[in-house]
Amino acid sequence: MDKCAILPIADLYIRVSTEEQADKGFSQRYQEEVLRRHCEVNSIQVGSVIYEDFSAKTFNRPQWTKLFKSYKVNKGNRPQVLLFTKWDRFSRNTAEAYATIRSLEALGIQPVATEQPLDITVPENQMTLAFYLTIPEVENARRSLNIKQGLRRAKKEGRCTGLAPVGYINRTTETGVKYIAPIEPCASIMKTAFEQIASKTHNITQAYIHATDNGFNKSKNCFWRAIRNPLYCGKVPIHATPHECEQYVQGTHEPIVSEILFFNVQSIINKKREQLPKRSNIEYLFPLRGFLTCKKCGEVLTGSGSQGRNKKYYYYHCHSNCKSHLRTDKLHHLFVEQLKSFKLSENYYPICLKILKRTLTEEAALKTKTTYHLTKKIDELNNKIKKARDLLLQGDIDGSDYKKIKAGSEVQINILCEKLSALQNKQRQLSKDVNTGLSLFSKLRQLYEEGDIHTKRELTRLIFPEYLVSDGKCFHASPVTGAVKRLYNKEHSFTGLFSYNLSIKKELLTQSDSLIIEQENYETLGLSQQNNVSTSEVNEVMSLINTLAKIITIQLLK
The missing domain is CATH 3.90.1750.20 (Putative Large Serine Recombinase; Chain B, Domain 2)
Known part of the structure; x- marks a missing residue:
């Protein structure tokens, strides 16, 4: 009989983890050389050579899974021995190692470490096997603990230890x-x-x-x-x-x-229960949707996006078969340019200034109330820490409970202090905001561009009572509301207003005393019933000024 036919067959299992690649003692070339020399000396025939580049913390490894599956399926091609250099090449998990050894023995395969030879059929050798299998797991646990402690120490020093987040x-x-x-x-x-x-x-x-x-x-x-x-x-x-x-x-x-x-x-x-207003995901891209009509068929235009080669393009378009469509970026530019023409008549500067001051004063009062509540909450949290310290000294709570109470309270205090500081800064800026806000009455373009979707749509509604029509190159003449015409067109402004000149303007801008809220809009505008001005017209103008003042206030206090 051929002598080679009775030689036992062994598969060579060669494993390295990523961090061990540079270590010569663990290199794949070294392990293969040692295993082949062992087979030559002991007259063992080499079967398959399996190269693994994966951690041994578990047996969920790509090549091992493939190998073990082949052992189960191909009963006739199983080797008698599975060779590896050391037991830590086989596994670094004691429990899973014992289970896998039993599974291999059930298939008639004997796992052998050439540099740590051991006859596991001898009961006394089970102690040595336990030592070989436990040491790698202990090394892994100690290395993992040292790394975690090092990372935690670096974080306490304020350093980001991982991959940088987006941005x-x-x-x-x-x-x-x-x-x-x-x-x-x-x-x-x-x-x-x-x-x-x-x-x-x-x-x-x-x-x-x-x-x-x-x-x-x-x-x-x-x-x-x-x-x-x-x-x-x-x-x-x-x-x-x-x-x-x-x-x-x-x-x-x-x-x-x-x-x-x-x-x-x-x-x-x-706040999972808080439901934000339902709106389209791309509503903010179409602030003029609902205000435009098709030039060809007169239907109200809607909006949607179209995917181009490199980016997405957005259009206002018609529902009907007329296929009318307008690029949003070009149309928005035209609309913003049209807002440039609106300049507040100087006759209204004193009125707008008074109402803006009143609105800012009301907002300041609200913030003062909020400041009071924030300060009260901070005091309550500080008292909570003080009480917890007293309980600790009395022995009613242990140190860990005190640390939890203190840490949680300090986080809340820091947040509240940030809010309080921001509110106080806003209050200090109110005098400057009045001067800046007065100029915004004549800068509707700036209000529109810097405002959110609600501000954009509110301004459009206030100015244009009817649908807008455009061919993509310009807007067709659209009538404005009567109140806008009164405020932004000198020819239509009210007569009998406060006299206005540079000296009065300077005096009003530097005025810091509190304003008395007028009881009648006629008195506010300096009018009398003899000016042939209807109550509805006055109320429309006052309503517009109040609305603009609120929009400007929101914009200033952002």
């Missing part, structure tokens, strides 16, 4: 210290997304669509994780452990958004 990039200083830095345009895109969600003009889907239109090229899940990531406000999160509670540390990197903006977004996201 940031990983960098290294000259001394080798790693950090993250904002990178454009993604940083601006993410900042805009936070502002849109916080102002409730966009829900998360709408903010994501707006971001993708401007260059955000990640998935929606990535966007969702990003807006929940406190790194954007300069905070590094440190997860809780059995010995330490969850905390946020001030990071060493540059924040993209403020803390108050970030936590406002989180409060909106976490």
